[in-house]
Structure formats: structure tokens, C-alpha cells
Amino acid sequence: MSLRLYDTSTRTVRTFEPLEEGRVGMYVCGATPQATPHIGHLRSGVIYDVLLRWLRASGHQVIFTRNVTDIDDKILDVAARQDVPWFAVAEGNQRIFTRGYETLGCLPPTVEPRATGHVPEMIVLMRRLMENGHAYAAGGDVYFDVRSWADRYGALSNQKIENMRSAADSPNEDCKRDPRDFALWKGAKPGEPSWETPWGAGRPGWHLECSAMATKYLGPTFDIHGGGVDLIFPHHENEIAQSQAAGDGFARYWMHNGLLTIDGEKMSKSLGNVVLLTDLLDRARPVEVRYYLASAHYRSLMDYSDTALAEAVSAYQRIEGFVTRAAEVTGPGEPATTLPQRFVDAMNDDLGVPQALAVVHETVREGNNALASNDLETVRGHLAAVRAMTGVLGLDPLSPEWSAGGEDDLHPVVDALVKVALEQRQAARARKDYAAADAVRDGLTAAGIVVEDTPHGPRWELKRG
Incomplete structure (x- = not known):
């Protein structure tokens, strides 16, 4: 089409x-x-x-x-x-x-x-x-x-x-x-x-x-x-x-x-109902705000609420979570050169971003199932498809504009320190000292680091929201 x-x-x-x-x-x-x-x-x-x-x-x-x-x-x-x-x-x-x-x-x-x-x-x-x-x-x-x-x-x-x-x-x-x-x-x-x-x-x-x-x-x-x-x-x-x-x-x-309104009224300084980008960036990362603003059909009226923004943040983090876990297991790879036909059809139908995002989320669910069953070939294919689709929408979690990087990025330093703590946790579990293992995990949680145990070993990420 x-x-x-x-x-x-x-x-x-x-x-x-x-x-x-x-x-x-x-x-x-x-x-x-x-x-x-x-x-x-x-x-x-x-x-x-x-x-x-x-x-x-x-x-x-x-x-x-x-x-x-x-x-x-x-x-x-x-x-x-x-x-x-x-x-x-x-x-x-x-x-x-x-x-x-x-x-x-x-x-x-x-x-x-x-x-x-x-x-x-x-x-x-x-x-x-x-x-x-x-x-x-x-x-x-x-x-x-x-x-x-x-x-x-x-x-x-x-x-x-x-x-x-x-x-x-x-x-x-x-x-x-x-x-x-x-x-x-x-x-x-x-x-x-x-x-x-x-x-x-x-x-x-x-x-x-x-x-x-x-x-x-x-x-x-x-x-x-x-x-x-x-x-x-x-x-x-x-x-x-x-x-x-x-x-x-x-x-x-x-x-x-369509316009973006608050309580059904057009944003206007004279009405005092203006929401600035800085207001949203207190509640969400830039890529999550982009997801929120792009997620409704472009011709639709969009009424702002904190609840709607929070739902968009959760939706994007589901995509990001799969991409991050899949990349850790299979490597980031490259985005697919061919987009799924249903995604193409949605975008060609008057720029149907909501329907296109539905295809993205369905692919993410299938990819997560493949991760759970250790089907790495399927994981690799679904990761490439998700990266291609989100790339078209300007939302690829592994795109340099959204992923961590740069000389001032502390991620490598934090990663090294967290790995030391996780090794201590694993050693405590191996000797059945579960209190010590839980103490390590609780300490990381208090520092804003979420640990997830996977079939491929523990992984961590910074707590959001």
C-alpha cells in the first residue's frame, strides 16, 4: 500500500x-x-x-x-x-x-x-x-x-x-x-x-x-x-x-x-494553562516525552495529564527493557533492513503511529518470550525488527542520542562497581549466606540500582521514576 x-x-x-x-x-x-x-x-x-x-x-x-x-x-x-x-x-x-x-x-x-x-x-x-x-x-x-x-x-x-x-x-x-x-x-x-x-x-x-x-x-x-x-x-x-x-x-x-490541550482547553499563556518541556522533563526522560507526544494519531486532539504521560513512560520502558536485555544476550546487532509489513501498512495509512506502535509492542512481547525460552535466533531477529521500527519513529533505545555515552558518562565506572557488588552477592549465595546476599542487593536498591536475576546471570539498571 x-x-x-x-x-x-x-x-x-x-x-x-x-x-x-x-x-x-x-x-x-x-x-x-x-x-x-x-x-x-x-x-x-x-x-x-x-x-x-x-x-x-x-x-x-x-x-x-x-x-x-x-x-x-x-x-x-x-x-x-x-x-x-x-x-x-x-x-x-x-x-x-x-x-x-x-x-x-x-x-x-x-x-x-x-x-x-x-x-x-x-x-x-x-x-x-x-x-x-x-x-x-x-x-x-x-x-x-x-x-x-x-x-x-x-x-x-x-x-x-x-x-x-x-x-x-x-x-x-x-x-x-x-x-x-x-x-x-x-x-x-x-x-x-x-x-x-x-x-x-x-x-x-x-x-x-x-x-x-x-x-x-x-x-x-x-x-x-x-x-x-x-x-x-x-x-x-x-x-x-x-x-x-x-x-x-x-x-x-x-x-x-490536532492540538494538545489541558482539561479540553487550548494551551495559552493568557489562560495560565501552559505546560513547558521542562515540566515534563522533571517526570520523564526526553525519549519518553517524545514517545508520549508521538503516540497518539497526529490528527487527534490530545489532552495532557500526568497519568497519560506515566502510561507512555511505562510503555516505552517495556520496549527499552527488551532491547537492552536482548542486546546483552545477542549483541546490539544492526536494525533490520526490511520493516514488518504490518508496521509499513500502519504508517502508510495516514501516518498511523498508534497502530505501528502496536506492532512494535507485539514484537517486544514475542521477543521477551524468546528470551525466556533462550531462543537466541528469534531474540536476534526480533531485536533487529524492533530497532528498525523504533528507528523510523526516532525512538530506538540504542540510538546514540538516547543511549549513554560521551566523555562525562559515568556508566562504565558504575558498571564496574556494581559488578564487584554482584560478584560478592553471588559468592554469598554460593556459600548459602543468603542474609549477606540480600544485604548486597538491598544496598544496591537503596542506591537506586535495580538487580534482575536472569537465566544468563544477574543484570542491573538504574531505577527510573
């Missing part, structure tokens, strides 16, 4: 056929870094990282573009309140976004353009729209004329133009031909940053930047445009309108991930 994706623009699951065989252009709306990221932002990062990895695993070369909106009303408001330069707000928070993506194992985009670096492309796009009769300058601003695109405007969000709310992105409402006309360019205000254009100094509107950057790096028509479901209207609706009205084909597939 070929990859099939839910396309918001047609409201159907469609077979994915790239514009160019073996090559995919993908644009994802990135951060507006007026504040530090919460886990809803990072869920989106993990989701599109899984898509990127799956496209590459399926044999595609991918140009992945994720923008940064580094100039925006919200950024200017924060800068004014904190009495700092606007670019310091944007750059400082963007670095935290980047660290968050990296902490959760997200691969870097091919290019990560910033809005402020693409004003020339925006000027060209506005000129094209004016020449086509779809934009106009008024009151120092430049607006898109939605009535000039009335037969298509609203198709993505499945709305009629007469039922839409006014565009609340400009204070100069009296200058608009229609209240729903949205700002392509905002005229310069005292104390705000601005750039020169043929229509006066100012700064970009929110929607214009994405169209300009997407087509610069991916061409006038490209394969996939992604973002959160909250961006369907007005942001993505407006991107389509301005791009296609200018003559570009723009995105062929529109993907939207």
Missing part, C-alpha cells in the same frame, strides 16, 4: 503522489517566538519529524522547510513590556525552540528561513497580486481583496465568505474595501521596525511571509504544507488565496495536526 494522507483541502484521505518521483517538498509553519515553547508546539515538531523520517525511510529525498515568524504584533508587544529590542525577544525564544526540538530528537529542517530575511520576495509577491487585481494599497497598508477571489476563498476551511468574521489584523478598518480583507503589509508605526517598499515603509503581515518563503525554497508548486489545526483559518486560507491569486499552484496536500 502506498502512503495515503488526509488532505484538509479535499477532506479526504488521498494517495500521496509527489510532484517529482522520489523527491518531496514539505513546508511546515514554525514558531512565532514571542515566548518559550510549550508542549503543544513541541508535539507539532515531533509529528512532522515522524513524517519526515517516514518519507525518507520510504525512499524520498525531502526538502523540509520550517519558517520562523520573527516579526509580529505579539513579539513587539512583549518587547515593549519588557523594554528590550524586538529581535532579542524573537532570537532568544527561537533558540529555546531549537533546543526543545533537539532535546526531543527532531531532525533539523533543510532550511529554517526567517520572515525578516525575505522582504524582497514579499515585495515581488505583492506586486504580482496588484498587477492581477487582487491587492490594493490603502492608508499606508497593503490588503488582499477577498472579493476578487470570492469563488475560491473559504474552500480550505469550508466556509462561505459572507459567514466569515472580519480580519482583525489592522487598525485601519476604514481603509478596507471589505472587513474581511487581510493585511499583506502593515504601514510603519512610530518606534516599530520597518522596511521600505514601493507602497511605503512598514513590516510584513502574518500570512504574506509564508507564501513568499515556501515558494522561494520549494518552488511555485510543492507537495505538502503542514501546521496545527488552529492555522486552517485564517492563516492557511489566506496563504492559499494570495499564492494562487498570484498565479502559483502552491501546496498539493494540506496536513493539520
Whole structure:
């Protein structure tokens, strides 16, 4: 089965056929870094990282573009309140976004353009729209004329133009031909940053930047445009309108991930219900947080709770436990070169990660049974399969980003000391001094070291949670 994706623009699951065989252009709306990221932002990062990895695993070369909106009303408001330069707000928070993506194992985009670096492309796009009769300058601003695109405007969000709310992105409402006309360019205000254009100094509107950057790096028509479901209207609706009205084909597939909420409400600083990555890292390791954020279907609404996170931690540790025990017995080996067909089918069915993880856990259970019966050939095969599947999801426990390593890693030192203690325990058991053996084990447990007796001898690991 070929990859099939839910396309918001047609409201159907469609077979994915790239514009160019073996090559995919993908644009994802990135951060507006007026504040530090919460886990809803990072869920989106993990989701599109899984898509990127799956496209590459399926044999595609991918140009992945994720923008940064580094100039925006919200950024200017924060800068004014904190009495700092606007670019310091944007750059400082963007670095935290980047660290968050990296902490959760997200691969870097091919290019990560910033809005402020693409004003020339925006000027060209506005000129094209004016020449086509779809934009106009008024009151120092430049607006898109939605009535000039009335037969298509609203198709993505499945709305009629007469039922839409006014565009609340400009204070100069009296200058608009229609209240729903949205700002392509905002005229310069005292104390705000601005750039020169043929229509006066100012700064970009929110929607214009994405169209300009997407087509610069991916061409006038490209394969996939992604973002959160909250961006369907007005942001993505407006991107389509301005791009296609200018003559570009723009995105062929529109993907939207569900939100991550708390008690059914969208995370928002104004509501005081924001959960930061640092909050989760107090309760789970980065790889466990990644498992949690990736485990639900990307289109589903995900309501955060400590219980759900704890369940995800336990689920990942079951995978990790098998991989660790199997690698100790058979060696780590290499991930399988061929993925189980049921896993492939799940991933190809609109990126069905929950069903794919079910295949992983079934393979883990079979592998554990093989370990119990000392069937090392089966263990070896199941270890390779699990590593291949979790590798595609960015969750392989033996991947260098998750496994212990580095000059500062104390694991070899601890391992040597624990082995000495376990040898003393074994010697005590051999002479039937079970009190002494239990005392060694109790001492290790108190130090946070869990000992497990296996058919292949005792093994240890650090206690988690």
C-alpha cells in the first residue's frame, strides 16, 4: 500500500503522489517566538519529524522547510513590556525552540528561513497580486481583496465568505474595501521596525511571509504544507488565496495536526494553562516525552495529564527493557533492513503511529518470550525488527542520542562497581549466606540500582521514576 494522507483541502484521505518521483517538498509553519515553547508546539515538531523520517525511510529525498515568524504584533508587544529590542525577544525564544526540538530528537529542517530575511520576495509577491487585481494599497497598508477571489476563498476551511468574521489584523478598518480583507503589509508605526517598499515603509503581515518563503525554497508548486489545526483559518486560507491569486499552484496536500490541550482547553499563556518541556522533563526522560507526544494519531486532539504521560513512560520502558536485555544476550546487532509489513501498512495509512506502535509492542512481547525460552535466533531477529521500527519513529533505545555515552558518562565506572557488588552477592549465595546476599542487593536498591536475576546471570539498571 502506498502512503495515503488526509488532505484538509479535499477532506479526504488521498494517495500521496509527489510532484517529482522520489523527491518531496514539505513546508511546515514554525514558531512565532514571542515566548518559550510549550508542549503543544513541541508535539507539532515531533509529528512532522515522524513524517519526515517516514518519507525518507520510504525512499524520498525531502526538502523540509520550517519558517520562523520573527516579526509580529505579539513579539513587539512583549518587547515593549519588557523594554528590550524586538529581535532579542524573537532570537532568544527561537533558540529555546531549537533546543526543545533537539532535546526531543527532531531532525533539523533543510532550511529554517526567517520572515525578516525575505522582504524582497514579499515585495515581488505583492506586486504580482496588484498587477492581477487582487491587492490594493490603502492608508499606508497593503490588503488582499477577498472579493476578487470570492469563488475560491473559504474552500480550505469550508466556509462561505459572507459567514466569515472580519480580519482583525489592522487598525485601519476604514481603509478596507471589505472587513474581511487581510493585511499583506502593515504601514510603519512610530518606534516599530520597518522596511521600505514601493507602497511605503512598514513590516510584513502574518500570512504574506509564508507564501513568499515556501515558494522561494520549494518552488511555485510543492507537495505538502503542514501546521496545527488552529492555522486552517485564517492563516492557511489566506496563504492559499494570495499564492494562487498570484498565479502559483502552491501546496498539493494540506496536513493539520490536532492540538494538545489541558482539561479540553487550548494551551495559552493568557489562560495560565501552559505546560513547558521542562515540566515534563522533571517526570520523564526526553525519549519518553517524545514517545508520549508521538503516540497518539497526529490528527487527534490530545489532552495532557500526568497519568497519560506515566502510561507512555511505562510503555516505552517495556520496549527499552527488551532491547537492552536482548542486546546483552545477542549483541546490539544492526536494525533490520526490511520493516514488518504490518508496521509499513500502519504508517502508510495516514501516518498511523498508534497502530505501528502496536506492532512494535507485539514484537517486544514475542521477543521477551524468546528470551525466556533462550531462543537466541528469534531474540536476534526480533531485536533487529524492533530497532528498525523504533528507528523510523526516532525512538530506538540504542540510538546514540538516547543511549549513554560521551566523555562525562559515568556508566562504565558504575558498571564496574556494581559488578564487584554482584560478584560478592553471588559468592554469598554460593556459600548459602543468603542474609549477606540480600544485604548486597538491598544496598544496591537503596542506591537506586535495580538487580534482575536472569537465566544468563544477574543484570542491573538504574531505577527510573
